[in-house]
Amino acid sequence: KVGTSKRNFPLLIALLIASLLAPWGVPSGSAASTVLKYGYTGGGLVGLNPNQITSGTQKVVAPLLYDPLVKINKEGKLVPWLAQSWSASKDQKTWTFNLRTGVKFHNGRRFSASDVMKNLEWISDPANKSSQANEVGKIEKYNVSGLNKISITLKNPNSQFPGSLVFIYMADILNIRNTNIKYSANGTGPYKINSFSSDNYVYLKKSTNYWGDAPKLDEIKIMRSPDATSALLSLQSGALDMVWNVAPNSITSLRTNKSIDFLNADVFAGVHVLMLDTKSAPFNNPKARQAL
Numbered sequence: 001k002v003g004t005s006k007r008n009f010p011l012l013i014a015l016l017i018a019s020l021l022a023p024w025g026v027p028s029g030s031a032a033s034t035v036l037k038y039g040y041t042g043g044g045l046v047g048l049n050p051n052q053i054t055s056g057t058q059k060v061v062a063p064l065l066y067d068p069l070v071k072i073n074k075e076g077k078l079v080p081w082l083a084q085s086w087s088a089s090k091d092q093k094t095w096t097f098n099l100r101t102g103v104k105f106h107n108g109r110r111f112s113a114s115d116v117m118k119n120l121e122w123i124s125d126p127a128n129k130s131s132q133a134n135e136v137g138k139i140e141k142y143n144v145s146g147l148n149k150i151s152i153t154l155k156n157p158n159s160q161f162p163g164s165l166v167f168i169y170m171a172d173i174l175n176i177r178n179t180n181i182k183y184s185a186n187g188t189g190p191y192k193i194n195s196f197s198s199d200n201y202v203y204l205k206k207s208t209n210y211w212g213d214a215p216k217l218d219e220i221k222i223m224r225s226p227d228a229t230s231a232l233l234s235l236q237s238g239a240l241d242m243v244w245n246v247a248p249n250s251i252t253s254l255r256t257n258k259s260i261d262f263l264n265a266d267v268f269a270g271v272h273v274l275m276l277d278t279k280s281a282p283f284n285n286p287k288a289r290q291a292l
Contacts, residue, residue, distance in 0.1 A: 034216065034218045035217070035218060036221065037240045037242070038221065038244075039231045040243070041228050045058060045224065047198070048185035048202070050066045050185075051169060052128070052132075053132070062169055067082050067169065068166055068167065069082045069097060069168065071166060078162055078166070083098065086162055093153055093157050099149065103211045106186050106187060107172070110147070113145070114144055115171075116170065124139055132167065136165075140153045169187065172186035172187070190210045192205060203220075203222075204222070206219070231243045
């Protein structure tokens with residue numbers, strides 16, 4: 001559940017849409033700046049490398065700054081994003097992606113097939129300990145054809161390979177070689193870095209050269225609160241517009257506050273898996289597993 005201030009309810013709905021591009025009602029001719037103040041608790045926002053994610057908050061920030069090759073739409077189907085189309089060889093080992101043209105990084109450099117290769121190489125390098133390495137799997141070779149086409153040959157067949165790339169974000173390859181990627185975040189996403197303080201806050205502003213629909217929010221301020229109580233107090237006072245994961249024991253009292261709304265995502269967003277050790281007692285016994 002998400003707690004939100006009703007003052008900015010249309011704005012907050014925008015946040016829940018896949019790429020935060022939904023419109024917010026501003027009076028005609030108004031020059032008012034649309035700013036979303038989003039609160040999170042605990043630690044975790046220690047870096048901005050999209051392929052070295054260690055916390056849930058980083059997962060919120062990554063798709064604002066970066067784009068993947070493919071995305072999942074509201075119906076749960078894969079749709080083109082930075083890749084406009086793709087195809088596979090008969091043995092499902094070689095996948096060819098045709099990239100969108102006219103895409104630029106926040107610094108103005110053109111996005112190309114070489115960026116795809118360098119990102120995947122970085123993720124696959126064990127020395128980098130990428131959180132996304134298992135998603136990519138074992139890659140045998142790359143074939144870059146010009147600026148907008150790349151073929152990726154896998155060591156083993158994988159009929160679902162495009163789906164493995166949904167959360168693989170494309171960062172600037174020059175940024176990747178520099179440890180500053182942890183802080184500078186040069187991506188192709190709808191927002192770019194305004195300022196960042198590790199494990200404290202990240203302020204984003206809309207990218208004026210975004211290849212897709214123009215972001216309707218001028219700024220997004222993602223700020224850390226020391227604990228859930230202080231985050232809710234900030235929400236109630238108006239210092240925050242939105243907080244994530246309201247504690248269940250706070251919901252009843254908050255519902256009496258007419259200025260607070262609770263939003264539930266309409267779209268299936270993921271699954272938590274309970275994994276059992278079937279080699280050890282008691283769950284090595286099928287009857288114990290069936291009982292559970």
